[in-house]
Amino acid sequence: xxxxxxxxxxxxxxxxxxxxxxxxxxxxxxxxxxxxxxxxxxxxxxxxxxxxxxxxxxxxxxxxxxxxxxxxxxxxxxxxxxxxxxxxxxxxxxxxxxxxxxxxxxxxxxxxxxxxxxxxxxxxxxxxxxxxxxxxxxxxxxxxxxxxxxxxxxxxxxxxxxxxxxxxxxxxxxxxxxxxxxxxxxxxxxxxxxxxxxxxxxxxxxxxxxxxxxxxxxxxxxxxxxxxxxxxxxxxxxxxxxxxxxxxxxxxxxxxxxxxxxxxxxxxxxxxxxxxxxxxxxxxxxxxxxxxxxxxxxxxxxxxxxxxxxxxxxxxxxxxxxxxxxxxxxxxxxxxxxxxxxxxxxxxxxxxxxxxxxxxxxxxxxxxxx
Amino acid sequence: xxxxxxxxxxxxxxxxxxxxxxxxxxxxxxxxxxxxxxxxxxxxxxxxxxxxxxxxxxxxxxxxxxxxxxxxxxxxxxxxxxxxxxxxxxxxxxxxxxxxxxxxxxxxxxxxxxxxxxxxxxxxxxxxxxxxxxxxxxxxxxxxxxxxxxxxxxxxxxxxxxxxxxxxxxxxxxxxxxxxxxxxxxxxxxxxxxxxxxxxxxxxxxxxxxxxxxxxxxxxxxxxxxxxxxxxxxxxxxxxxxxxxxxxxxxxxxxxxxxxxxxxxxxxxxxxxxxxxxxxxxxxxxxxxxxxxxxxxxxxxxxxxxxxxxxxxxxxxxxxxxxxxxxxxxxxxxxxxxxxxxxxxxxxxxxxxxxxxxxxxxxxxxxxxx
Numbered sequence: 001x002x003x004x005x006x007x008x009x010x011x012x013x014x015x016x017x018x019x020x021x022x023x024x025x026x027x028x029x030x031x032x033x034x035x036x037x038x039x040x041x042x043x044x045x046x047x048x049x050x051x052x053x054x055x056x057x058x059x060x061x062x063x064x065x066x067x068x069x070x071x072x073x074x075x076x077x078x079x080x081x082x083x084x085x086x087x088x089x090x091x092x093x094x095x096x097x098x099x100x101x102x103x104x105x106x107x108x109x110x111x112x113x114x115x116x117x118x119x120x121x122x123x124x125x126x127x128x129x130x131x132x133x134x135x136x137x138x139x140x141x142x143x144x145x146x147x148x149x150x151x152x153x154x155x156x157x158x159x160x161x162x163x164x165x166x167x168x169x170x171x172x173x174x175x176x177x178x179x180x181x182x183x184x185x186x187x188x189x190x191x192x193x194x195x196x197x198x199x200x201x202x203x204x205x206x207x208x209x210x211x212x213x214x215x216x217x218x219x220x221x222x223x224x225x226x227x228x229x230x231x232x233x234x235x236x237x238x239x240x241x242x243x244x245x246x247x248x249x250x251x252x253x254x255x256x257x258x259x260x261x262x263x264x265x266x267x268x269x270x271x272x273x274x275x276x277x278x279x280x281x282x283x284x285x286x287x288x289x290x291x292x293x294x295x296x297x298x299x300x301x302x303x304x305x306x307x308x309x310x311x312x313x314x315x316x317x318x319x320x321x322x323x324x325x326x327x328x329x330x331x332x333x334x335x336x337x338x339x340x341x342x343x344x345x346x347x348x349x350x351x352x353x354x355x356x357x358x359x360x361x362x363x364x365x366x367x368x369x370x
Numbered sequence: 371x372x373x374x375x376x377x378x379x380x381x382x383x384x385x386x387x388x389x390x391x392x393x394x395x396x397x398x399x400x401x402x403x404x405x406x407x408x409x410x411x412x413x414x415x416x417x418x419x420x421x422x423x424x425x426x427x428x429x430x431x432x433x434x435x436x437x438x439x440x441x442x443x444x445x446x447x448x449x450x451x452x453x454x455x456x457x458x459x460x461x462x463x464x465x466x467x468x469x470x471x472x473x474x475x476x477x478x479x480x481x482x483x484x485x486x487x488x489x490x491x492x493x494x495x496x497x498x499x500x501x502x503x504x505x506x507x508x509x510x511x512x513x514x515x516x517x518x519x520x521x522x523x524x525x526x527x528x529x530x531x532x533x534x535x536x537x538x539x540x541x542x543x544x545x546x547x548x549x550x551x552x553x554x555x556x557x558x559x560x561x562x563x564x565x566x567x568x569x570x571x572x573x574x575x576x577x578x579x580x581x582x583x584x585x586x587x588x589x590x591x592x593x594x595x596x597x598x599x600x601x602x603x604x605x606x607x608x609x610x611x612x613x614x615x616x617x618x619x620x621x622x623x624x625x626x627x628x629x630x631x632x633x634x635x636x637x638x639x640x641x642x643x644x645x646x647x648x649x650x651x652x653x654x655x656x657x658x659x660x661x662x663x664x665x666x667x668x669x670x671x672x673x674x675x676x677x678x679x680x681x682x683x684x685x686x687x688x689x690x691x692x693x694x695x696x697x698x699x700x701x702x703x704x705x706x707x708x709x710x711x712x713x714x715x716x717x718x719x720x721x722x723x724x725x726x727x728x729x730x731x732x733x734x735x736x737x738x739x740x
Binding site for chain 1: 389392393396402403406407410418419421424531534535537538541542545546549550551553554556557558561562569571572574575576577579580581582586587591600602605606607609610613614617641642643646667670671672673678693697711714715721722723726
């Protein structure tokens with residue numbers, strides 16, 4: 001009898017120490033994790049160590065830290081009673097992503113909208129005044145016009161050229177290498193592309209030999225050397241647009257190429273047997289068949305072109321009448337420190353992509369992924 | 371019959387030539403800009419600034435045959451006859467061609483000049499050097515010998531340091547979002563919890579939001595947290611901006627994995643976390659690889675995010691910023707710009723050409739949205 005009570009009290013005691021021990025460990029592990037991560041952060045922020053060491057620590061800390069956080073939190077969650085584990089674990093999986101998205105995109109959009117209704121240093125509510133200014137000021141209107149040029153020529157030509165090259169490459173023995181070379185600019189930064197094309201557009205005095213390819217050809221044809229990206233407004237915009245066509249045609253080409261490969265060959269053969277010309281086959285069979293891809297590629301390219309910043313900023317700094325919406329945003333916000341006006345420009349960019357957003361959501365709903 | 375066969379054969383050959391010919395022209399147009407930059411980066415400082423990079427190919431040029439003193443006893447202000455050429459000083463400065471196909475040119479000023487006899491010959495300019503790369507990589511000062519013999523001290527551009535910074539920014543900014551997105555994608559695909567659909571709709575909606583909208587509020591947060599100019603700040607920003615696409619792509623892939631696979635793992639008593647680590651991550655390698663290449667190129671080539679979040683700290687500057695700075699401050703030093711641009715392009719080009727297949731697969735998965 002007494003031995004059983006002994007055993008019982010013993011088990012209660014061991015249960016108690018066990019639970020307390022678990023709680024202590026449960027607290028200890030996260031605290032240690034936190035301290036380690038914090039020390040890493042302080043080291044990275046203040047250390048004077050050689051760069052290579054800092055880089056290594058930073059990479060280890062960044063990648064390892066995130067993995068560690070997941071593992072420790074999951075370990076904690078799995079220590080809870082099963083019902084709670086089941087309830088909390090999904091949030092461990094999706095929580096960080098949703099939280100970061102909220103902090104870095106969703107809430108900032110709202111905050112930027114709020115800024116856009118205020119004056120330059122966000123002290124006074126001004127209503128829609130910034131919006132009126134954005135749509136009436138000459139520099140902004142010019143930026144809108146340029147963005148329109150970018151989309152009308154840059155985006156359109158990228159898509160058309162991409163489709164053309166995809167069709168051509170599909171019939172060539174050298175398909176792989178040709179596609180690879182045309183696709184290559186995708187790996188080059190827009191700053192790098194800016195340097196490459198600045199070199200092509202380089203202008204020297206009339207008396208000196210031209211070292212820029214374009215002016216060399218131009219002068220050889222008996223013309224005066226030109227400053228392509230600065231002096232001949234508004235045509236200088238087109239010389240910037242060429243750069244982006246060069247950059248993103250490869251993207252369009254790769255997607256179209258894959259889509260064309262998906263067209264059943266019987267369909268094309270049947271049309272050929274019926275005596276259709278290649279041009280007819282292209283417009284009557286290929287284009288309708290890959291219309292889905294054409295829409296996707298076009299929207300992607302248009303959105304990309306709408307947000308264009310780096311190329312213009314590096315080539316001309318948005319001067320000589322080449323400013324676009326994104327460069328005006330940067331200039332107003334970071335150079336002129338006009339927070340309200342800058343935010344308004346950002347919101348205008350957002351409004352421009354809302355139709356695409358709605359389209360995406362509609363597509364997603366129709367697919368019924370859930 | 372035979373004639374008809376021959377004519378279709380001829381037609382086919384003609385077609386082949388047409389297709390491959392136009393493809394070749396397009397490929398040339400697409401690669402020559404980069405080629406010119408690569409070639410130029412190995413040319414000497416004087417060569418770059420005085421002749422086009424295409425002069426490395428055989429071309430006709432006036433080549434120095436012999437140099438001599440100006441003969442005594444000439445009326446340097448009037449008409450002179452030297453080596454069979456007659457003209458004023460001004461005409462000699464421009465160079466006078468003699469009937470035997472040579473050219474007599476006056477180099478230097480009227481009093482102290484010399485006479486050069488030149489012949490029009492086929493030649494190449496193949497004076498290659500690695501000095502440009504050395505100068506642009508170092509952070510130390512180096513000497514430049516001027517044409518007139520004097521020596522000027524120039525500050526190196528420290529591309530090596532920037533390269534290291536780019537690596538430190540890019541590796542975690544590639545791994546962290548993929549890890550977080552993979553967790554979230556698994557959660558959305560295979561776990562049931564309240565708020566699943568609205569949260570995923572948020573992800574889809576944020577796919578096209580321009581990041582300009584987010585820059586300003588995040589910058590204010592960073593200033594408050596004293597994060598500005600740290601690697602952590604840039605990693606978090608790239609994580610936030612890359613997450614929607616990463617989550618969406620990985621969701622598409624992970625949700626299409628066979629259900630039986632997961633169910634049998636559950637029956638064996640595995641938890642969500644172990645299934646994710648042991649089963650889902652290895653199975654999703656193709657999707658993870660495609661997106662990591664995508665994100666790697668994106669982050670490495672990014673300019674705007676780096677400019678905004680680390681703009682003020684020169685010792686953490688990444689390659690694109692350093693390159694853009696050289697464009698701004700010494701836009702005519704082509705020997706530095708070309709080498710610098712190539713330093714910034716070398717790693718993404720390597721990654722691109724060696725892992726192109728994965729990259730294309732990632733693009734295709736992304737475009738099949740909705």
